[in-house]
Amino acid sequence: MSYRIITDTCCDLWQDYYEKLNVNVVALSVNFKGQTVSSYTEGWLKDFYNGLRDGEAAQTSAVNPEGWKAVLEPVLAAGEDALVLAFSSGLSTTYQSAVIAAQELRESYPDRRVNVVDTLCASMGQGLLLWYACKNRDGGMSLDELTVWCEAHKMNLCHWFTVDDLMYLKRGGRVSAATALVGTMLQIKPVMHVDDEGHLVKVTTARGRKASLDALAKKLGETGLPGENETVFISHGDCKEDADYLANKLKADYGVKEVVTYYVGAVIGSHSGPGTVALFFLGNKR
Numbered sequence: 631m632s633y634r635i636i637t638d639t640c641c642d643l644w645q646d647y648y649e650k651l652n653v654n655v656v657a658l659s660v661n662f663k664g665q666t667v668s669s670y671t672e673g674w675l676k677d678f679y680n681g682l683r684d685g686e687a688a689q690t691s692a693v694n695p696e697g698w699k700a701v702l703e704p705v706l707a708a709g710e711d712a713l714v715l716a717f718s719s720g721l722s723t724t725y726q727s728a729v730i731a732a733q734e735l736r737e738s739y740p741d742r743r744v745n746v747v748d749t750l751c752a753s754m755g756q757g758l759l760l761w762y763a764c765k766n767r768d769g770g771m772s773l774d775e776l777t778v779w780c781e782a783h784k785m786n787l788c789h790w791f792t793v794d795d796l797m798y799l800k801r802g803g804r805v806s807a808a809t810a811l812v813g814t815m816l817q818i819k820p821v822m823h824v825d826d827e828g829h830l831v832k833v834t835t836a837r838g839r840k841a842s843l844d845a846l847a848k849k850l851g852e853t854g855l856p857g858e859n860e861t862v863f864i865s866h867g868d869c870k871e872d873a874d875y876l877a878n879k880l881k882a883d884y885g886v887k888e889v890v891t892y893y894v895g896a897v898i899g900s901h902s903g904p905g906t907v908a909l910f911f912l913g914n915k916r
Contacts, residue, residue: 715759758911819839847883860886
């Protein structure tokens with residue numbers, strides 16, 4: 631039987647890319663300047679980050695069970711099974727909502743199957759896991775085989791990122807006010823990652839922006855799986871020049887052939903802020 635891969639917009643990809651991958655997508659939403667937005671263009675994202683720079687606040691909303699059911703049920707009704715790849719449970723209730731929706735729909739469609747994976751990923755880390763999943767689906771993996779593959783490899787999906795302004799992490803409770811103040815004054819940049827529980831964790835620091843970007847590239851050299859990273863993903867908080875610098879360094883120093891680059895979406899960007907740069911690749915550990 632055929633099956634569909636379904637994910638959510640915290641993959642931080644764009645509509646044409648989701649269509650290219652042939653996946654269904656459930657949208658998280660952000661309330662910004664009095665409007666609730668669940669899909670956004672590149673132009674809207676640039677305006678969004680400019681608004682954050684000007685002091686505008688944003689509130690985010692997870693996908694609830696009904697949101698998942700609205701996308702899942704037509705798939706099951708059409709006679710297809712489903713594999714759900716959901717945003718990290720360490721950062722959102724979106725995964726738990728998918729589990730609830732899947733259980734309810736299994737009762738209504740007992741002949742259909744819905745497998746739900748907590749990716750423990752965020753932003754284009756989730757997007758890169760989705761990209762590999764679609765390659766394996768197109769290569770002939772069954773629903774169960776692909777579910778096992780995703781569960782086995784999500785711990786190899788490395789997320790390394792840095793931010794240009796510590797104050798956004800302070801607002802989200804990721805660093806203390808004192809750390810944010812001193813770090814801003816001394817141009818100290820955190821180098822962080824998403825850990826095995828899907829949480830954001832500070833690992834080290836770098837002195838200055840260029841050093842923090844170089845530190846991200848170095849992580850691929852230290853832990854990247856040989857032969858598995860011809861394609862890597864980079865997301866950025868409206869700082870494409872920095873993302874391009876990192877991409878060029880990866881190609882020159884580590885033989886990366888293709889880098890897919892896009893914005894950090896509004897949901898995650900609300901907490902990480904402008905100037906975020908994140909690198910995603912397969913490694914021997916997170």
